[in-house]
Amino acid sequence: MAIEIEKPSSVRLSKVAISKTHGEDSPYFAGWKAYDENPYDEIHNQSGVIQMGLAENQVSFDLLEKYLEEHHEVSSWGKGAPGFRENALFQDYHGLKSFRQAMANFMEQIRGGKAKFDPDRIVLTAGATAANELLTFILADPGDALLVPTPYYPGFDRDLRWRTGVKIVPIHCNSSNNFQITPEALEAAYQSAESMDLKVRGILITNPSNPLGSTIQSSVLNDILDFAAHKNIHLVSDEIYSGSTFSPSEFVSIAEILRNRNYKDAERVHIVYSLSKDLGLPGFRVGTIYSYNDDVVTTARRMSSFTLISSQTQHLLACMLSNHEFTQNYIKTNRERLNKRYDMIIQGLKKAGIECLKGNAGLFCWMNLSPLLNEPTRQGELELWNIILNQVKLNISPGSSCHCSEPGWFRVCFANMSEQTLRVALQRIHKFMEQRKVCSVNQ
Amino acid sequence: MVAMSKIATGNGHGENSPYFDGWKAYETNPFHPTERPEGVIQMGLAENQLCFNLIKNWLIKHPEASLCTPQGVNKFKETALFQDYHGMPEFRQAVAKFMGKVRGDRVKFDPDRIVMSGGATGAHEMVAFCLADPGEAFLVPTPYYPGFDRDLKWRTGVELVPVNCESCNNFKITRNALEAAYVKVQEANLRVKGLLITNPSNPLGTVLDRDTLKSMVRFINDKNIHLIGDEIYASTVFMEPEFVSISEIIEEEDVECNRDLIHIVYSLSKDMGFPGFRVGIVYSYNDSVVSCARKMSSFGLVSSQTQHLIASMLSDDEFVNNFITESKELLFNRHKYFTWSLSQVGIGCLKGNAGLFIWMDLRKLLKEETFAAEMELWRVITNEVKLNVSPGSSFHCQEPGWFRVCFANMDDYTMKVALLRIRTFMLKNNEAMVPLKLCRPSSLKLSLSRSLSRRM
Numbered sequence: 038m039a040i041e042i043e044k045p046s047s048v049r050l051s052k053v054a055i056s057k058t059h060g061e062d063s064p065y066f067a068g069w070k071a072y073d074e075n076p077y078d079e080i081h082n083q084s085g086v087i088q089m090g091l092a093e094n095q096v097s098f099d100l101l102e103k104y105l106e107e108h109h110e111v112s113s114w115g116k117g118a119p120g121f122r123e124n125a126l127f128q129d130y131h132g133l134k135s136f137r138q139a140m141a142n143f144m145e146q147i148r149g150g151k152a153k154f155d156p157d158r159i160v161l162t163a164g165a166t167a168a169n170e171l172l173t174f175i176l177a178d179p180g181d182a183l184l185v186p187t188p189y190y191p192g193f194d195r196d197l198r199w200r201t202g203v204k205i206v207p208i209h210c211n212s213s214n215n216f217q218i219t220p221e222a223l224e225a226a227y228q229s230a231e232s233m234d235l236k237v238r239g240i241l242i243t244n245p246s247n248p249l250g251s252t253i254q255s256s257v258l259n260d261i262l263d264f265a266a267h268k269n270i271h272l273v274s275d276e277i278y279s280g281s282t283f284s285p286s287e288f289v290s291i292a293e294i295l296r297n298r299n300y301k302d303a304e305r306v307h308i309v310y311s312l313s314k315d316l317g318l319p320g321f322r323v324g325t326i327y328s329y330n331d332d333v334v335t336t337a338r339r340m341s342s343f344t345l346i347s348s349q350t351q352h353l354l355a356c357m358l359s360n361h362e363f364t365q366n367y368i369k370t371n372r373e374r375l376n377k378r379y380d381m382i383i384q385g386l387k388k389a390g391i392e393c394l395k396g397n398a399g400l401f402c403w404m405n406l407s408p409l410l411n412e413p414t415r416q417g418e419l420e421l422w423n424i425i426l427n428q429v430k431l432n433i434s435p436g437s438s439c440h441c442s443e444p445g446w447f448r449v450c451f452a453n454m455s456e457q458t459l460r461v462a463l464q465r466i467h468k469f470m471e472q473r474k475v476c477s478v479n480q
Numbered sequence: 481m482v483a484m485s486k487i488a489t490g491n492g493h494g495e496n497s498p499y500f501d502g503w504k505a506y507e508t509n510p511f512h513p514t515e516r517p518e519g520v521i522q523m524g525l526a527e528n529q530l531c532f533n534l535i536k537n538w539l540i541k542h543p544e545a546s547l548c549t550p551q552g553v554n555k556f557k558e559t560a561l562f563q564d565y566h567g568m569p570e571f572r573q574a575v576a577k578f579m580g581k582v583r584g585d586r587v588k589f590d591p592d593r594i595v596m597s598g599g600a601t602g603a604h605e606m607v608a609f610c611l612a613d614p615g616e617a618f619l620v621p622t623p624y625y626p627g628f629d630r631d632l633k634w635r636t637g638v639e640l641v642p643v644n645c646e647s648c649n650n651f652k653i654t655r656n657a658l659e660a661a662y663v664k665v666q667e668a669n670l671r672v673k674g675l676l677i678t679n680p681s682n683p684l685g686t687v688l689d690r691d692t693l694k695s696m697v698r699f700i701n702d703k704n705i706h707l708i709g710d711e712i713y714a715s716t717v718f719m720e721p722e723f724v725s726i727s728e729i730i731e732e733e734d735v736e737c738n739r740d741l742i743h744i745v746y747s748l749s750k751d752m753g754f755p756g757f758r759v760g761i762v763y764s765y766n767d768s769v770v771s772c773a774r775k776m777s778s779f780g781l782v783s784s785q786t787q788h789l790i791a792s793m794l795s796d797d798e799f800v801n802n803f804i805t806e807s808k809e810l811l812f813n814r815h816k817y818f819t820w821s822l823s824q825v826g827i828g829c830l831k832g833n834a835g836l837f838i839w840m841d842l843r844k845l846l847k848e849e850t851f852a853a854e855m856e857l858w859r860v861i862t863n864e865v866k867l868n869v870s871p872g873s874s875f876h877c878q879e880p881g882w883f884r885v886c887f888a889n890m891d892d893y894t895m896k897v898a899l900l901r902i903r904t905f906m907l908k909n910n911e912a913m914v915p916l917k918l919c920r921p922s923s924l925k926l927s928l929s930r931s932l933s934r935r936m
Contacts, residue, residue, distance in 0.1 A: 048673075048704050048741060054610045054772040061775065098557045105553050112548035121539060122532045128599075128755040163598055163758070164563075167779045174635055175488040179614075200609050200635070200776070238485075269482055305482040319563040320784030332484060339493040340635070343605050344598040347783035348756030353548060 058199040064419065065090070065191040065438035072432045079457060087462045090432040092247065092400045093453035094281065094317040096374040100367050101316070104357060111356040120352075127348040130341050132161040136351040139358035140325060144310060146364055147280045152292035154327060160337040161351070163322040165277050165311035167344040169196040169241070172307055172326060175336050176271045177203045177238035182230045183273075184208050184240045186218045188403075188439035188446070190247045197241070206230040206237070209442050212405075215394060216249055218242070218257055223264045239271030239305075240264070245278040245288060248439050248448035249403050250379075250396030252282060255289045262294060266302040273307050280315030280368055282398040283376035295329065303329035312354065314400060315371070321350045375400070375452060378459070382451045385463035389470040400452040404433070407445025409473065418444040429469045431462055492634035497626055498858065502868040511866070513893055521898045524868040526682065526836045527889035528716065528753040530810040531803065535753075538799050545792035547785055555788065562784040565777050567596045571787040574794035575761060579746060581800055582715040587727045589763060595773040596787075597760035598780025600712050600747035604631040604676075606780070607743055607762055610772050611706050612638045612673040618708070619643050619661050619675045621653045623875035623882070625682045632676070641665050641672070644878050647841075650830060651684055653677070653692055658699050674706030674741075675699070680713040680723065683875050683884035684839050685832030687717055693729045697737050706741045715751035715804055717834040718812035730765070739765035748790065750836060751807070757786045811836070811888060814895070818887045821899045825906040836888040840869070843881030845909065854880040865905045867898055 049055075060066075068090050077085035105111060127133065134156065141154035162168040177183060179202030185193060186208040197205055208226040210216040223240070230237045240261060244253040253261075265272040274291040282288040295303050308327040313319035323346055328334045358364055382402055383393055394403040410417040415437045422435040425447075436446035451459055483489075494500075502524050511519035543549040547556045562568060572591035579589045597603035612618065614637025620628060621643040632638055643661040645651040658675070665672050675696065679688045688696075700707040709726040717723040727744060730737045744763040749755035759782050762773045782790075794800055819829055819838060830839040846853040851873045858871040861883075872882035887895060 048706065048738075050610055050768055050772065051613050051616075051673075053613075054768070059772075059775045093561060095557075095561070098560075101560075102553060102556055105548050105556060106550065109549065112543075112546045112552075121536060122529070125532075125535075125754045125756050126527060126529065128749075128758075163780050163783075164778075167598075170779055175484055178485045178487070181485075195775075195778070200779075238483075271482055313563075318560045320560050322563075322781050322783050330482075332488070336484065336488045336493070339495065342599075342630070343602045343635075344780040345758050347758050347786040349789065350783040350785050353785065 053200055056199070058195060060191060060195040060199075063191055063194075063438045064422065065434055068422075068426050068432040068434070071426050075430075077430070077458065077461075079455070083461075084430065086426070086430045086432055087458060087465075088432050088453065089450045089462060090434045090448075091453050092314065092450050093319065094314055094371070094375070094400050095453050096378060097317060097367065097371045100363075100370060101357075104360070104363050108356065108360070111353055124348050124352050127351075128345065130161075130338055130345060132159070132346065133348065133351045133355055135359065136355035137161070139355045140310075142361075143358045143364055144279075144327070146368055147315070148288070148290050148293065149285050152290055152296055154292070158327055158329070158334055160326040160328070160334060160341055161346045162324040162326060162341050163344040163346055164319075164324040165275065165309050165313065166192065166196050166324070167322075168309045168311070168324040168326045169193065169273075169275065170199075170201065171337055171340050171344070172273055172309065172333075173197045173201045173203050174340065175333055176273070176307075177201070178236075179203065180235070181238045182206045182235040184223070184226045184230065184237060186210050186222075186242060188216070188248055188436055188441035190243060191434075191438045193241070203238075204235055206233075206235065207440055207442075208240070211443055212394070212446075215251070216246075218253070218261060220260050220264060223261065227268060237268065237270055239273060241273040241275065243275040243277070244291070245276075245282055245398035247278060247399060248401060248434065248436075249394055250399035250401050251394065251403075252288045252398050255294065258289060258291055258294045259298075262291070262302055262306070265305055269305075271305045271307065273309060275309040277309065277311045277314050278399045279310070280371065281375055281400060283372055283379060284397065285372065287397050292327075300329070305330070307333060316367075321354070322346060323350065323354065378451050378456075381456070381459060382449070382463065385459075386466065389463070389467040391466070391470065394446075401448050401450040404447045404449050405445060406447055407443070410445050413444055415444050421445075422447070425469070429465050431465060487635055492630060494626065494630040494634070497629075497874050498855065498871055502858075502862050502870065505862050506868045509866075511894065511897070513897075517897075518866065520862070520866045520868050521894060521901070522868050522889065523886045523898060524870045524884075525889050526750065526886050527755065528750055528807075528811075528836050529889050529891075530814065531753055531807050534799075534803055534806055535793075538793060538796070542792060542796075545789050547788060559784045559788050562787075563781065565596070565774055565781060567594065567782065568784065568787045568791060570791035570795065571782070574791045578794045578800060579714075579763070581804060582751065583723070583725050583728065587725065587731065589727070593763050593765070593770050595762040595764070595770060596777050596780070596782045597762055597773075599749060599755070599758045599760040600710065600745055601627065601631050601760065602758075602780035603745045603747065603760040603762045604628065604708075604710070605634075605636060606773055606776050607708055607745060607769075608632045608636045608638045609776060610769050611708075611743075612636065614638065615670065616673045617641045617665050617670045619658065619665070619672060621645050621651075621657070621677060623651070623683055623872060623877035625678060626870075626874050628676070638673075639670060640676075641670070642876050642878075643675075647830075647879055647882070650686070651681075653688070653696065655695050655699060658696070662703065672703065672705050674708055676708045676710065678710040678712070679726070680711075680717055680834035682713065682835060683837060683870070683872075684830055685835035685837055686830065687721060687723050687834050689721065690724050690729070693724055693726060694732070694735055697726070697729055697735055700741055701737055704738075704741070706743060708743045708745060710745045712745065712747050712750050713835050714746070715807060716811055716836060718808040718815060719833045721833065723834065740768075741766070743769060757790070758782060759786060759790060814887055818895065818899070822902065825903050827902070827906065830882075837884050837886040840883045840885050841881065842883055843879070846881050849880060851880045857881075858883070861905075865901050867901060
C-alpha cells in the first residue's frame, strides 16, 4: 500500500518576521528599485534614472582621502602591524576611549563649542538605525507610543516600531507655518495617543529635520522640552545632520538648550548622532547615543553588545577625528559645499517654476509640487510621483512616504551625485515643467 | 523621575551572574608579568590569541586590504558609501568559502544565504526575533554559554528551557532528555519553537557525534520545530573526532529533513580571533528567514571597512588553508600541555577536542555536592589562587564542581604561571580532597534518580 508522505507544513515564523513593519513596501523603496534596474551613469547610461532619493553626502570625500594619504599611521598596518592584535581583540562595549573622546570633540566642534560632551556618556552603536531602535527599547514598552513630528524619515517606521512593538503617533505639522512644531500640535498628538489608550513615553525630533532640510528654532526646542517635562516623558533628538547645516550659527542643539537652562530636565534628554551623513561614511556603521541620564547610558551600553562598532573602524576614526586641524577644515568646507549645492538646486528649481521650503541644512530640499497634482490627495501625489520616476526618470521621495499630512511635497536629495549629474537632473525637471505648461496651454 | 522600559529596568542583561563577577576581580587587578605579577590571570575569556603572527604576516604582505594605505585608499569612497544590507558580494563569497573549508569542503555554502549581524551576539538575537514570539521557548542543552540568557531572551521576550545533560555519559544530549524537556515546556503551557545547540560545545570543548546530530535532526523534524546550530568554534577542532556540521547531516541520505527548519549561526570571533571586528553571520536554509534576517541586519551590519578586509583575507586560499592547519596545531599543543599539567596534580577534565577552553572537574574539591560549595571554591580560586575561571553553575550545569578554564587567550609564560599557581594550590590542599565518587556508566538509571533528588 503506498503511503503518501506529506511535506510538513512550513513552520510559522514569529509575528515580527511576518509583519510588514519593516516598511519595505513603501514607495520610498519602490523608487529605488526603478533606479537599481536602470541607474544613471554620466558616460554609460545617460538616459537612466537619477537617484535623488538617497540622502548621502558625497561632496567632501576628497578631504577624507587627502587625510588618509597624508596620515599612514592611521592604518593598523605599520611596520609589523603593531596594534592590530589589540585592536582585533578589543570588544569592550564601552568602546575605544580615544574614539569616544574624538567623537565628543567632533560633536563640540560642530556646535561651535556651544555645548560640551562627556566621552563617558557616549554609547556606540552600528549606525543611527541601531541607536534609535535601542533607545526605543529602553524608553518604551511594547504597545507604548512615541510622538514624532511629521513629515519624518520613513526609516523610523521600522527603526522605532518593528522589533520593539512600540507605536508612533504623529505630531502633525503643516506648511502654514513652515512645518514648525507647535505646542498645540504636541498637545493634540498627546491627546490622540491617550484616546487610543496608548501610553506616551517620549518625543523623537530630528534636528536638523529630515525631510524638511531646516533647523528647529531655539524657542520651539524650549517648548518641546517644556512639554516633555510637563508630561514627564523622554525627549530624543536625532542630530544626525548637525554637521550639515550650511551656516554654523543657525543650528541650535538640544545640548545647548540644556546648557542654557542649567541642565534642568536633562535626565529625560538623549541625543542620537552618526557619521553617515556629516562625514559621508554610511558603510562604516558609526552611530552614537549621548544621554544625560546615567541609567540610560548604562543600559544602552549593555544593549550595544548587539550592535557594536567594528574596532577597526573605531581606530581609524579615532585617529582622524582627533586631528583638530583636519576636523575644523572639514566641517567648514563641507558646510560651504553643501550650501553651494543647495543654492544650485534651489535656483534650478525656481527657474523651472518650482518652490521649495526655505531650508538651511541637510542633504536634500523639500519641494512643493502641490500645484501640479490632479487632485490634492495622496493618490494624486503618487500618480505624479510615478510620472516623475518613469518619465522624467528621477527617483525622488513622495511626502506621503514621510507621513506628510499635505499631499504634493517631495524630498529631493542633491549631495549624492556630481555637480554635472545635478545639472542633468535640473535640465530634466525644467523640460518636464515646460512640457506641462505647453500641455495646459493647449487644453 | 522619568521611567525607563521594563526591559531596561529588569535583569535581562544578565550581568549579575558570577560569570561576570570574576571579570570584575580581574579588571581591578589584572595580571602582568612585570608590573603586576600577583594579579588575577584571566581564564574566563574564550579568546583565540594563538594565531596573530600568521595574520600579521599576511597583513604586511597585503596593504591593499586596508583602506588607509596608499595601496588601498582608492577603494575608500566606494567602501565608505556601501551600506547595502545584502553585504558586499566579495565578502559573502569569501565567508561562504571559508565556512566550506573549515568543514573540509564536505559541504558548500551559498553566499546568497549569508546574512550579516553584529557578531554572533547579534545573530542569536536576530534569529530569535525571526523564529519566536515573546513567551515562546527554545530548548538549550546544558551546560551552555551564559550569554545566551541575554542574547536570546532579553529584548525578545523568548524563554530558554534547559535540556539536562549529565557527566555520567559525558554530557551527551540524549533523545530522552530532549523529549523530557519538550514535555516539560508543554506542561508549563509554553510553546517550543526550536532547539539551540552549540557544536563544538561551549563550555564542554567537545563535538557532537554523527548519531546524536541525526537524532536531533529527527527530533526537530518530528516536532516541527527549528534547529539552530551555533558553529562559532567550528575551526577550533584540533583533534579527532572530526567536526560534523549540521550542514553535512542534512545532506545524508538516511536523514529526512525539512530544510526550512535549519539555521546556522557563525562568527569570526573565535576561529580567526577577531572579536572586535563584530563579524556575525546567520546562515539559513529557509528563504523567508534569510529575507527577514537580512532586513533585520540593518540593526547590526558589519562595517564595510571590515567587510573589505575580510573579503581580501579569506579569498586568499593559500593563507586560509595554512591558517586553518596552523591554528589547529597551536590549539592542540596548548591543550595537550595544559591538560597534561593538570593531570599531574590530579585534576581531571572532560575529554575534549575543540574550543578554546577545558571543562575542568573539581568535584572532589567541593566540601559538599552543592552549588553553594561550588561558589565557595570559586571564590577561593578567584581570590587566593588569583585565576578567573568560570563556575559551571553560570553555564546552568546541573552538577556542581565543574569549571570552564580558557587557555588560548594568553601567551606561554602566562599559561605557565597559571599552571604553577594551580599546582601550588593543589599540593597545599591534598589533604582536603574528598575521594572522587566514580559514576559507572551501567548505573545510569541510578545517577538519574540521584540527580532528581538533588534538584534544587
